Amino acid sequence: MPKKLAAGNWKMNGLTAGLDEVRALQAAHPEPSVGILICPPATLLSAVAGALGGTAIAAGGQDCHAEANGAHTGDISASMLADAGASHVIVGHSERRGEHGESDEDVAAKAAAAHGAGLTAIICLGESQAQREAGEHLAVITAQLAGSLPGGATAANTIIAYEPIWAIGTGLTAGPEEIAEAHTALREALEARLQDGAEVTLLYGGSVKGANAAEIFAVPNVDGALVGGASLTSADFSPIISALEET
């Protein structure tokens, strides 16, 4: 997949009717020059992967368990996602960290499980509003990166998504300077930690829309976006993909 990526995280949204949106997106972008990924709810993963099979658009999961199998009611393993047609899985989203108490250590274990199943892990991190106001945001996100990256991470199997919690689903987007500061710090930390840290895809997430995408993609070290609400319809997601192609 190209380094540039437009990834959609449908979160807990989408019924089978959502497959029409996937087909419309595919029709709008038959030969994209950037990577495109849809992460539907697990119930739709097989159907979305099937609808996208043989096209340039990939399908991914939104979370996985750290274990390969076992007595974990309600959980899904990385190999199950791969079996359902996923090539990627999001781990450590702030909604998982917040609502399910996932620590950096948990996230690193999930990312390692993803790698073990041949999936690319999209590791999410980002500071809260209070942490930003206290001036702790760079320390918070670089610590999250250090703790959430598993051994064996490379640019080929790992993507980092910077998603400031205060910008998710709020309509508030981090400004270009704020994004540049965070992404520069993350790039430096990736280069210090990984041999191919310069090649890791670094996504921004948090209220990305067609109207602000071009400005965000112009920021240094932004290789694409992890999009929530605006990824649910082809009409909203397609302009974001086009903006990334034009960057």
Ligand SMILES: O=C(CO)COP(=O)(O)O
């Ligand atoms: O959390 C996000 C993607 O993972 C961002 O969500 P929104 O684009 O809805 O703000």
